[in-house]
Amino acid sequence: xxxxxxxxxxxxxxxxxxxxxxxEVSAGMVILDAVHQIQAEHAGDLAVRWNCKAGKCGSCxxxxxxxxxxxxxxxxxxxxxxxxxxxxxxxxxxxxxxxxTDVSWNYEVKKRIPKFQPRKPDAQDGTxxxxxxxxxRVQEFRKCIECYLCQDVCHVLRDHHMHDEFIGPxxxxxxxxxxxxxxxxxxxREELRRQFGVGLCNITxxxxxxxxESITITDNAIIPLKERVVDRFFDPLSKLFRVFSNSKQ
Amino acid sequence: xxxYITHEHDVLIIGAGGAGLRAAVEASAAGVKVAVxxxxxxxxxxxxxxxxxxxxxxxxxxxxxxxxxxxSDTMRGGQYLNNWRMAELHAKEAxxxxxxxxxxxxxxxxxxxxxxxxxxxxxHRYPRLAHVGDRTGLEMIRTLQDHGxxxxxxxxxxxxxxxxxxxxxxxxxxxxxxRERGRFHVFRAKAVVLATGGIGRAFxxxxxxxxxxxxxxxxxxxxxxxxxxxxxxxxxPTGMIWPPSVRGxxxxxxxxxxxxxxxxxxxxxxxxxxxxPLYVNQTATSEEEGWRYTQGDKDAKRPPExxxxxxVARCIRREVREGRGSPHGGVFLxxxxxxxxxxxxxxxxxxxxxxxxxQFKQLADIDITKEPMEVGPTTHYMMGxxxxxxxxxxxDVPGLFAAGECGAGLHGxxxxxxxxxxDLLVFxxxxxxxxxxxxxxxxxxxxxxxxxxxxxxxxxxxFGRQSSENPFAVQHALQDLMQDMVGIVRQENEMxxxxxxxxxxxxxxxxxxxxxNREYNAGWHTALDLNNLLTVSEIVTRAALERKESRGAHFxxxxxxxxxxxxxxxxxxxxxxxxxxxxxxxPIPSMREDLRNVIEEMK
Ligand SMILES: Cc1cc2nc3c(=O)[nH]c(=O)nc-3n(C[C@H](O)[C@H](O)[C@H](O)COP(=O)(O)OP(=O)(O)OC[C@H]3O[C@@H](n4cnc5c(N)ncnc54)[C@H](O)[C@@H]3O)c2cc1C
Ligand code: SF4
Ligand code: SF4
Ligand code: FES
Numbered sequence: 004x005x006x007x008x009x010x011x012x013x014x015x016x017x018x019x020x021x022x023x024x025x026x027e028v029s030a031g032m033v034i035l036d037a038v039h040q041i042q043a044e045h046a047g048d049l050a051v052r053w054n055c056k057a058g059k060c061g062s063c064x065x066x067x068x069x070x071x072x073x074x075x076x077x078x079x080x081x082x083x084x085x086x087x088x089x090x091x092x093x094x095x096x097x098x099x100x101x102x103x104t105d106v107s108w109n110y111e112v113k114k115r116i117p118k119f120q121p122r123k124p125d126a127q128d129g130t131x132x133x134x135x136x137x138x139x140r141v142q143e144f145r146k147c148i149e150c151y152l153c154q155d156v157c158h159v160l161r162d163h164h165m166h167d168e169f170i171g172p173x174x175x176x177x178x179x180x181x182x183x184x185x186x187x188x189x190x191x192r193e194e195l196r197r198q199f200g201v202g203l204c205n206i207t208x209x210x211x212x213x214x215x216e217s218i219t220i221t222d223n224a225i226i227p228l229k230e231r232v233v234d235r236f237f238d239p240l241s242k243l244f245r246v247f248s249n250s251k252q
Numbered sequence: 253x254x255x256y257i258t259h260e261h262d263v264l265i266i267g268a269g270g271a272g273l274r275a276a277v278e279a280s281a282a283g284v285k286v287a288v289x290x291x292x293x294x295x296x297x298x299x300x301x302x303x304x305x306x307x308x309x310x311x312x313x314x315x316x317x318x319x320x321x322x323x324s325d326t327m328r329g330g331q332y333l334n335n336w337r338m339a340e341l342h343a344k345e346a347x348x349x350x351x352x353x354x355x356x357x358x359x360x361x362x363x364x365x366x367x368x369x370x371x372x373x374x375x376h377r378y379p380r381l382a383h384v385g386d387r388t389g390l391e392m393i394r395t396l397q398d399h400g401x402x403x404x405x406x407x408x409x410x411x412x413x414x415x416x417x418x419x420x421x422x423x424x425x426x427x428x429x430x431r432e433r434g435r436f437h438v439f440r441a442k443a444v445v446l447a448t449g450g451i452g453r454a455f456x457x458x459x460x461x462x463x464x465x466x467x468x469x470x471x472x473x474x475x476x477x478x479x480x481x482x483x484x485x486x487x488x489p490t491g492m493i494w495p496p497s498v499r500g501x502x503x504x505x506x507x508x509x510x511x512x513x514x515x516x517x518x519x520x521x522x523x524x525x526x527x528x529p530l531y532v533n534q535t536a537t538s539e540e541e542g543w544r545y546t547q548g549d550k551d552a553k554r555p556p557e558x559x560x561x562x563x564v565a566r567c568i569r570r571e572v573r574e575g576r577g578s579p580h581g582g583v584f585l586x587x588x589x590x591x592x593x594x595x596x597x598x599x600x601x602x603x604x605x606x607x608x609x610x611q612f613k614q615l616a617d618i619d620i621t622k623e624p625m626e627v628g629p630t631t632h633y634m635m636g637x638x639x640x641x642x643x644x645x646x647x648d649v650p651g652l653f654a655a656g657e658c659g660a661g662l663h664g665x666x667x668x669x670x671x672x673x674x675d676l677l678v679f680x681x682x683x684x685x686x687x688x689x690x691x692x693x694x695x696x697x698x699x700x701x702x703x704x705x706x707x708x709x710x711x712x713x714x715f716g717r718q719s720s721e722n723p724f725a726v727q728h729a730l731q732d733l734m735q736d737m738v739g740i741v742r743q744e745n746e747m748x749x750x751x752x753x754x755x756x757x758x759x760x761x762x763x764x765x766x767x768x769n770r771e772y773n774a775g776w777h778t779a780l781d782l783n784n785l786l787t788v789s790e791i792v793t794r795a796a797l798e799r800k801e802s803r804g805a806h807f808x809x810x811x812x813x814x815x816x817x818x819x820x821x822x823x824x825x826x827x828x829x830x831x832x833x834x835x836x837x838x839p840i841p842s843m844r845e846d847l848r849n850v851i852e853e854m855k
Contacts, residue, residue: 015771031495031616043724047775048768052292054461057501057611059390060296076614099432100772107409110294110401118402119357130351132366138359142384145359145391149295184357 007084009037011049012091017098022046023087028079034090035063035074038102050101058215061150065102066091071152071213074102093155106151112170115198116178120189137185144180144224146216147173153210153220159203169200172210172220179224182231192235201228256427256704258438261287261406262691263684264426266413266468267447269297270389270676271656271683273396274349275445278684280403284691287406287439289428291463294409295397298449298461298657299676302389303504303607305371305381306677307670308346312367314550317378319343323847324854326671328530329375329560330635330664331804332819333481336843337642338662342671342678349677350382358395360384372509372546374558375668377534379548386506386607392673411437413467414780415707416444416475416652417699423475423651424697427707431777434770436708440699442691445645445683446472446638446654451485451788453727453781455631456735459491459502465781466788468658472638473787477647479825480660480838482636482788483795484805486667487740489564491630494580498615500630503585503608505669507625508557510604511546512587513539514568515624516576522583523556528563533855535559543593562666562805565629569740572628582628588621597621629740633672635663635805636795639824644686645679651690651697655683665804714779717765723779726760730785733757738793743809747797754790761786794833795823 007028010021024041035053042049054060056075063074068082068089082088096104126132153172159165170178178195181187195201208221218224263279265272268290280286290297309322322343327334350368354360360382361369370379384391401407413428417438425440448468452460473479490503508514516522527535535556536542542555557564568583578584587605591597598621602609605620612618612625638647638654640661645653656676663671714723737750761782766775801815802808821837828834843851 029496031497033497033615036497042774043722043728047722047724047766047778048773050772050774054292054296054298054463055301056461057301057498058614059387059607060292060300060461062292062296078615103772105432106293110409113398114401118398121355121357124355130354130367133359133362134366135362135364138362141359145384145394146387148300148390181357184359187357 005084007037007079008087009041010087010089011038011041011101013049013101015100021089028084032079033075034067034077034079034088037079038074038090050099050103052103059148061148064093064150064152064155066093071155073150073152073215076215093151095155095157095161096151108166109149109151109154109173112174113177116170116174116181117189117191117194119181119184119187121186122188131186133185141180141183141185143218144176144183146218147176148216149173150215152213152215156209156213158207158209159200165200165203169203172204172225174199175201175204175228176218176220176224179228182228192232195228196232201225201232204229256436256438258440259287259406260440260696261285262441263287263443263445263687264289264439264441265445265447266426267297267449267656267658268294268407269299269447269449269656270392270396270673271680272297272445272447273393273400274677274680275447275655275684275687276405277396277400277403278681279688280405282685282688284688287408287441289408289411289413289426289439291412292410294407295393297393298463299389299393299673301502302392302673303386303502304373304506304509305383305388305670306346306350306392306673307373307376307380307668308350308382308674309343309380310347310350310368310370310382312363313370313548314378317380320850321377321854322346322380324851325376326662326668327664327851329666329668331666331814332664333803333822333840334664335642335661336847338679340847341642341682342662342674345678346674349674349681353392353395353677356395356399358391360391371506372554372558373669374505374508374564375560376670381670383506385603386504386605388673412777412780413439413471414711415703416471417703418475418649419697419699421650422697423649424699427704429711431772434773434776438699438704440696442694442696443651443653443687445687446652446658447656447680447683448658450634450657451785451792452631452634454730454734454785454789454792455739456731457491457500457629458631459488459500460631466784467781468654469637470784470787472647472649472652472654473791473825473827475649475652476827477649477652478639479791480636480639480822481664482791482825483799483823484635484665485631485792486561486633486635486805487565487629488632489561489568489629490585490627492616492625493582493628494626495616501611501615502630502632503625503627504605507585507587507605507608509546510587510601511543511590511593512557512585513555513589514557514564515584515586516571517578518576520576522571522576523559523564523567526567527556528559531559560666561669562807565740566807568627568629578626580626582626584624585627586624588623633657633667635665635667636660636792643682645683646686646690651694653683653687655679665806711780714764714766714776717763719763719765721760721763721765723764723766723775723782726757726764726782727778727785730754730757730789734789734792738789738796741807741809742796744797747793750793751790754786754793758786791825791833794835795825798823798835
């Protein structure tokens with residue numbers, strides 16, 4: 004069987020170097036298989052995060068030949084194997100060890116986003132009736148597996164390190180999912196503008212390109228949020244309208 | 253004890269899947285201080301992978317459904333070894349638990365009139381599974397996670413518990429390490445809830461992740477709690493089989509629920525050939541009737557592809573063994589054929605089964621709207637687990653609770669699809685409620701420093717050893733062994749050999765050595781997990797030897813028939829005084845009369 008070389012980043016807390024490992028490759032293999040094989044054969048202490056191996060949990064994010072991807076969904080036959088395949092950790096978060104980064108910042112950010120606030124149940128049985136179309140509209144955002152690849156690639160975080168000013172595309176998607184939830188009556192526009200930094204996104208769409216769930220992050224989530232914020236802060240008519248309407252839509 | 257980082261809580265929840273998070277929400281609502289520990293990051297537990305849906309008799313799609321039907325379906329599926337009180341509570345409480353999720357932000361697929369949509373699934377008489385496409389688990393875990401983070405829970409991500417701590421007979425906490433630095437932590441608690449999930453990693457072909465090493469089962473057993481029904485391991489009939497690297501990854505039963513059919517090499521719908529007597533009255537007699545059922549015709553009966561998982565898995569195995577399998581040793585699962593029935597079939601399939609479409613396209617270069625999939629059985633779910641009180645979920649050890657997949661009772665000999673997500677909600681809530689009550693009524697127990705020192709010493713041993721035994725190699729050897737000898741079809745002589753080889757592997761596990769330091773060291777973690785895998789593998793094998801009949805998920809080649817005598821008891825395992833596994837046959841309490849009547853009525 005053929006072998007291939009994997010150039011894997013090894014080290015702790017930012018210190019380290021690439022190491023080359025050769026391993027056999029077989030039909031259908033993904034990067035995560037190769038990493039596991041290397042772990043079992045040559046490098047027992049190689050750190051890598053994974054769970055589902057089916058693109059469902061968002062644990063195995065890394066940069067493969069420089070592209071942010073899920074290791075479990077990246078087939079070897081999609082890469083040139085005549086030269087070493089580089090596998091390195093995400094760059095927008097503090098490094099822990101080998102392929103693992105400290106993503107705890109993301110969990111802290113989520114806590115700051117005002118939670119779901121449903122309107123009062125309106126059906127006889129104490130629940131809600133929701134039209135299928137209203138569900139369809141936000142389903143896209145709810146597919147997010149929290150892989151943080153979009154966060155990794157966004158220059159506001161990756162290059163400008165504005166982690167205190169900007170919540171990143173993942174959490175703009177999350178906020179959009181709450182804002183457009185058919186039952187939610189919360190209003191997060193103030194936060195979006197002042198604390199979440201929606202204005203810092205300059206619509207480069209890099210996040211959308213890497214999303215393994217194909218969420219149209221920029222067009223469907225961020226731009227509508229920007230519009231809402233603009234309406235709220237600069238459009239006196241819509242402000243007036245809001246006084247008479249308890250619905251956000 | 254000063255050398256360990258110490259945390260104090262009222263209730264300590266080990267596991268952040270659906271069961272653990274639901275327990276945490278409930279315990280914290282009761283006003284006690286709660287910690288949740290998880291081996292991976294929050295939101296990544298197994299629950300996130302669940303696809304098909306959560307079973308709850310809401311009757312939104314078919315108003316003939318109610319808790320009685322759900323109860324009797326669950327009991328029939330479990331071949332009446334279930335704890336009937338749990339099955340009753342589960343059927344009655346699941347609808348409220350699902351609606352509650354909606355109040356916390358979950359968005360299920362809808363019926364035309366705006367209620368929660370429910371789909372067909374194996375063994376459920378009516379459409380009963382509330383779902384979100386084929387990513388129900390993601391919606392569920394995200395909802396619980398996002399609700400939970402605003403409740404002041406202390407969450408310890410990427411921490412692993414290696415032993416439970418006791419003060420005399422009762423629980424007093426847990427001892428573990430963090431993955432990042434390999435530091436040891438003492439978690440003192442008045443009550444502990446195990447919500448650690450299953451044991452699928454004991455087998456080679458599995459839909460389960462690295463986390464499923466039977467930790468909760470093993471922790472409870474070594475702490476003196478009883479384990480029950482350990483012979484019942486569910487093999488899901490449809491896992492991916494090709495290419496080799498994806499072998500075992502689940503193909504949701506939802507495919508069959510939406511009209512997908514199983515065929516052998518000759519194109520035959522082989523499931524029609526063998527319909528078990530318990531189900532004859534509920535099964536379609538023609539392909540046409542089966543199709544009508546999947547499209548919501550209330551007068552039609554379900555197609556045989558939607559029989560219980562144990563049965564479908566064995567039929568697939570039979571086809572393969574008898575030479576009628578697909579090229580890579582499975583059978584064909586075809587959903588593309590529905591284009592004969594529906595004008596917009598490809599779009600319909602992509603909408604109903606988006607992640608299956610994606611999964612096959614990306615991992616196997618197969619477009620499921622155009623060609624059939626190749627599938628075969630995969631280890632999926634553990635029916636057996638910690639024996640608990642039905643109402644409170646407390647084990648034999650005071651203060652130690654268990655819920656979700658690591659608990660036992662609800663599913664008996666075989667779990668119905670969708671009954672796990674509902675199990676997590678119903679019994680996760682109960683475990684949270686009762687553990688909080690226990691914590692309020694009891695003071696903290698003491699922690700024995702010697703126990704900590706011993707646990708630490710044992711955990712660090714693999715670093716000092718001068719051997720070449722590799723933890724991954726031992727794990728792989730165990731997985732091969734269990735797959736071959738204690739798998740879908742079992743027999744006495746093979747299982748006796750398996751016991752012998754498990755003993756040898758224990759010897760090897762005691763010799764494994766690991767490289768590197770304690771920081772995020774996969775080899776070390778695998779070495780520590782081996783103890784749990786070996787403990788549960790031995791118990792599974794012994795219980796399987798003890799049950800000399802075939803029932804539900806447990807099939808014996810040497811005893812292929814069901815034996816009524818064996819239907820009267822559960823097999824229970826406890827740790828004996830000398831550390832050996834002690835099995836007992838514990839009679840099933842006779843069912844309350846009203847419930848017995850329900851079962852009669854539904855026959
Ligand atoms: C692919 C797939 C699809 C499925 N689809 C369905 C479905 O459609 N419907 C259905 O009802 N069921 C389904 N199931 C089954 C169901 O998803 C699981 O049984 C259920 O999610 C288990 O939940 P849990 O809360 O018990 O455990 P899990 O969600 O597995 O969580 C276990 C938790 O325990 C933690 N843990 C384990 N050991 C330790 C330790 N030593 N120290 C600290 N933490 C620990 C883990 O880190 C994790 O957080 C499916 C399962 C799979 C694998
Ligand atoms: S579109 Fe906005 S959020 Fe996305 S990567 Fe570009 S700047 Fe970042
Ligand atoms: S939006 Fe997409 S890329 Fe970003 S975290 Fe979610 S799934 Fe990952
Ligand atoms: S391991 Fe779950 S997404 Fe890759």
